[in-house]
Amino acid sequence: MTLQRFLKWGTLTVGVVCLALGCGLVGQWGLLAAVGLAGLAGILLAVWSAVAFVVLVGLAAVGICEGAWPILMILGATLALASWDLSNWEGFVADGLPDETAAWIEWRRYTYLALALGSGLLVTIVGRLVSFQLPFGVLMLLAALVLLGVDQTWRLVKG
Amino acid sequence: MSSRALTLVALIFALLLGALLLHQGDLAWMALPFLAYLGVGILQAPTAGKVRLLATRTVETHREQEKMSVAVNVTLSNEGAALERLSMFDDPRPGVRLVDGRFRQSAALRPGEAAELHYTFQTERGSFAWETFQVTASDPFGLIEMRLSLPAPAEVQVPPELRKIRPFPLRTQRTLTSAGSIPARRGGSGTDFWGIREYHPGDPLRRLDWRLTARHPRKFFTKEFEQEAIADIGLILDARERTNVQQGGDNLFEHSARAAASLAEVFLRQGNRVSLLIWGDPVVSLFPGYGKVQLNRILQALAQVAPRSNDSLSTFHFVPVRMFSSNSLILVISPLAANDWQLFPRLRAYGYQVLLVSPDPLDYARSSLPNDQLGRLAGRLVRLERQLEISKIRQLWVPVIDWSVSQPLAPLVRQALIQTHIQSKR
Numbered sequence: 001m002t003l004q005r006f007l008k009w010g011t012l013t014v015g016v017v018c019l020a021l022g023c024g025l026v027g028q029w030g031l032l033a034a035v036g037l038a039g040l041a042g043i044l045l046a047v048w049s050a051v052a053f054v055v056l057v058g059l060a061a062v063g064i065c066e067g068a069w070p071i072l073m074i075l076g077a078t079l080a081l082a083s084w085d086l087s088n089w090e091g092f093v094a095d096g097l098p099d100e101t102a103a104w105i106e107w108r109r110y111t112y113l114a115l116a117l118g119s120g121l122l123v124t125i126v127g128r129l130v131s132f133q134l135p136f137g138v139l140m141l142l143a144a145l146v147l148l149g150v151d152q153t154w155r156l157v158k159g
Numbered sequence: 160m161s162s163r164a165l166t167l168v169a170l171i172f173a174l175l176l177g178a179l180l181l182h183q184g185d186l187a188w189m190a191l192p193f194l195a196y197l198g199v200g201i202l203q204a205p206t207a208g209k210v211r212l213l214a215t216r217t218v219e220t221h222r223e224q225e226k227m228s229v230a231v232n233v234t235l236s237n238e239g240a241a242l243e244r245l246s247m248f249d250d251p252r253p254g255v256r257l258v259d260g261r262f263r264q265s266a267a268l269r270p271g272e273a274a275e276l277h278y279t280f281q282t283e284r285g286s287f288a289w290e291t292f293q294v295t296a297s298d299p300f301g302l303i304e305m306r307l308s309l310p311a312p313a314e315v316q317v318p319p320e321l322r323k324i325r326p327f328p329l330r331t332q333r334t335l336t337s338a339g340s341i342p343a344r345r346g347g348s349g350t351d352f353w354g355i356r357e358y359h360p361g362d363p364l365r366r367l368d369w370r371l372t373a374r375h376p377r378k379f380f381t382k383e384f385e386q387e388a389i390a391d392i393g394l395i396l397d398a399r400e401r402t403n404v405q406q407g408g409d410n411l412f413e414h415s416a417r418a419a420a421s422l423a424e425v426f427l428r429q430g431n432r433v434s435l436l437i438w439g440d441p442v443v444s445l446f447p448g449y450g451k452v453q454l455n456r457i458l459q460a461l462a463q464v465a466p467r468s469n470d471s472l473s474t475f476h477f478v479p480v481r482m483f484s485s486n487s488l489i490l491v492i493s494p495l496a497a498n499d500w501q502l503f504p505r506l507r508a509y510g511y512q513v514l515l516v517s518p519d520p521l522d523y524a525r526s527s528l529p530n531d532q533l534g535r536l537a538g539r540l541v542r543l544e545r546q547l548e549i550s551k552i553r554q555l556w557v558p559v560i561d562w563s564v565s566q567p568l569a570p571l572v573r574q575a576l577i578q579t580h581i582q583s584k585r
Binding site for chain 2: 050053054057060061064065070073074077078081085088092093095096097098101104105108109112113115116117119120121123124127128136139140143146147
């Protein structure tokens with residue numbers, strides 16, 4: 001098994017385990033079964049589509065609403081994203097990418113992924129540990145700022 | 160923006176919206192790693208100023224058995240910053256079969272590096288032109304894409320396969336003045352004895368008929384030989400969609416085009432003047448010409464033609480028959496449709512010698528016809544209709560080759576050309 005496959009299946013498996021554990025700890029057996037099924041379908045059918053990724057993130061969100069431990073749910077969803085990304089990477093490599101080029105770019109790609117998701121997770125965990133109260137209006141304002149920021153960045157890239 | 164980026168943005172929005180509506184801060188936290196992932200993608204996305212790519216395309220052709228292989232090689236050079244995710248692709252051509260390589264390929268290029276896309280496809284005939292080469296450059300995650308159409312022009316024409324045919328013994332009504340291989344029915348400097356006439360000053364002395372001269376004192380006689388000259392030959396190729404029959408990946412028109420190419424080649428090899436009219440959309444007319452230049456023109460025209468439907472060209476009513484020199488030998492290559500026989504009285508009225516080569520569409524499509532009672536009845540009706548059309552043409556003393564395309568054409572043409580001798584006497 002190549003490293004990229006190992007990472008793809010590894011992240012998927014760990015992500016599904018995290019989500020299942022989170023649901024199991026609060027006794028959400030229906031949710032646990034759904035997570036298990038989605039994960040199993042992803043592994044057995046070897047089809048890791050956007051639909052499966054969205055389903056797992058959706059289940060993680062439902063799990064949070066049902067009282068599952070948020071860190072496990074967030075970790076599970078992030079690993080599902082990593083697996084989806086690695087699946088896409090596998091398709092890119094399989095599309096005739098020369099071996100020497102793949103060797104050059106592979107580690108750079110893993111580094112980018114680890115940095116992006118690692119930093120995102122770190123900020124999330126730190127943010128959850130350092131808790132402070134924000135009025136709902138301020139939260140709304142922050143969300144609007146984020147949306148505006150994304151929109152501006154997108155315009156910049158497009159331009 | 161790729162579909163992946165859209166999925167991600169939709170998820171982030173959904174999570175943030177859910178967080179706001181359900182007062183669940185953890186949902187907003189869940190969106191953060193996704194935002195970081197999207198942010199890295201946006202920051203790493205290639206910008207117009209950074210991407211400097213150059214594409215060069217080379218095309219080579221070589222014939223393998225009946226089909227022509229076209230090898231396309233595109234080299235993509237990076238003259239700008241490193242690009243970690245590139246996708247190169249060429250649009251597949253319709254009606255071709257890929258035998259090697261691929262139309263799409265991934266690449267990653269450091270500054271100064273080059274990547275190649277190579278593929279080989281097989282085709283029987285056709286004209287292929289490329290203007291651009293498609294490249295998609297994106298960030299390492301494939302979220303933000305930039306599509307580029309790089310100029311990489313190339314053109315290749317695949318003429319129909321030429322089958323070498325032995326020269327035909329032609330006998331036309333009228334020949335041209337240049338020396339050739341067709342007996343011209345007039346005295347001159349040929350090889351076959353033609354007659355004797357009175358000596359004219361300037362006749363070569365070695366042609367004097369001394370025996371006759373001896374019998375007629377004070378008179379000289381010269382032997383004449385039959386001149387051999389070249390002839391004018393016109394080809395009419397039917398390229399109408401309505402007479403074409405598609406059979407899997409093959410079609411009847413390909414056989415007609417191949418026959419036209421082979422006949423043009425043999426007539427030009429014999430030194431004759433050949434013209435071509437392709438009755439299709441568009442109508443292509445090549446005026447009479449000689450030699451290899453004309454052969455190349457004909458092959459190029461045949462490479463580009465494809466059977467197309469056009470209502471104004473659906474019948475032979477408006478075929479510009481006067482483009483052919485008077486008294487030419489006209490070969491019509493057509494599977495025939497209803498009322499197509501009406502072309503032939505016109506051709507005969509203008510004094511042309513005519514020969515019809517008609518690829519049999521019914522025989523060609525035999526394997527795909529239904530074998531039930533209704534199918535057999537329909538087949539018989541079509542056969543009758545075709546025979547009626549052919550018999551109308553035969554009544555005009557036009558030799559008809561009812562050509563089953565699996566049979567070699569040359570012996571049939573050779574036999575039919577003998578009949579055109581009879582036609583020329585009428």
